[in-house]
Amino acid sequence: MKYWLLKSEPSDWSWDDQKAKGAEGEPWTGVRNYQARNMMREMALGDLALFYHSQSEKACVGIVEVIHEAHPDPTDDSGKWDCVTVKAVRDLLRPVTLAELKDDPRCADMPLVNRPRLSVQPVSAAEWAVIEERAAED
């Protein structure tokens, strides 16, 4: 099983929107970046991803699960772009902010920290554990 991170602007598609979809989930459409697309193609059923709010909040807020592997993005006419479908699993106990991750040397290699514009990115098991650990602190 692999771990990922999905970025969304809350004004566009928020964690609340995602949770409202429940078990049905929602296709992660609109990705128009080759690297991000290639990551989605590597996702497998049951992989988990952090749901990250960019812009105003800049924090990981929840966890989603891949329930459909990469398939053509219905919002794309060119046939070049894919999406996966994800469903909300649970909230993080508290949001883990970008500022904290930047401060944590164990997260220095995360694309979130050093390649801020990549909207779909891998997360190592170690990094995932750090975020879970931080979310469990108060």
Added chain:
DNA sequence: GCCAACGTTGGC
């Protein structure tokens, strides 16, 4: 709201 970073487009 600004600006830096970076990806994409299009002319040559």
Added chain:
DNA sequence: GCCAACGTTGGC
């Protein structure tokens, strides 16, 4: 195939 121009993203 290179590179400049341009557009977009996202942190500050």
